[in-house]
Amino acid sequence: MNIDEHLEQIIEQTIQGAVTTIPTHLEEVEQNKETLKVNDPKEFVYGLIMGMGLGIASALITTITNQIPTIEEQIKVRDMIYKKIPLIREPIYK
Numbered sequence: 001m002n003i004d005e006h007l008e009q010i011i012e013q014t015i016q017g018a019v020t021t022i023p024t025h026l027e028e029v030e031q032n033k034e035t036l037k038v039n040d041p042k043e044f045v046y047g048l049i050m051g052m053g054l055g056i057a058s059a060l061i062t063t064i065t066n067q068i069p070t071i072e073e074q075i076k077v078r079d080m081i082y083k084k085i086p087l088i089r090e091p092i093y094k
Contacts, residue, residue: 003064007057008080014056015084018049022091025049042092049088053081 022045029041038044057077061069069077 003061004076006064007060007077010060011053011057011077011080011084015049015053015081015087018052019087019091022049026092046088046092049092050081053084054078057081 025045025048026041029036029038029044033039033041036044054077057080058069058074061073061077
């Protein structure tokens, strides 16, 4: 398995796991809207899940290469995550 396949697999696992937490996150954010200063809990949770995927992927690249991801690697990660947008948005906005 090359680094791209491994990265894609980690992104898939991260997004799948994060998607299962959406109902809990929505409830928590709704309950704490004032504290968090959130107008739209759904958008907040969407950003949270996207951030999880981007963060985990960047951390993996940093761990594997022992350096901060290059612009090209960041774009590759972004493109991999963006392919998962429907999987993320559907349970939030159903």
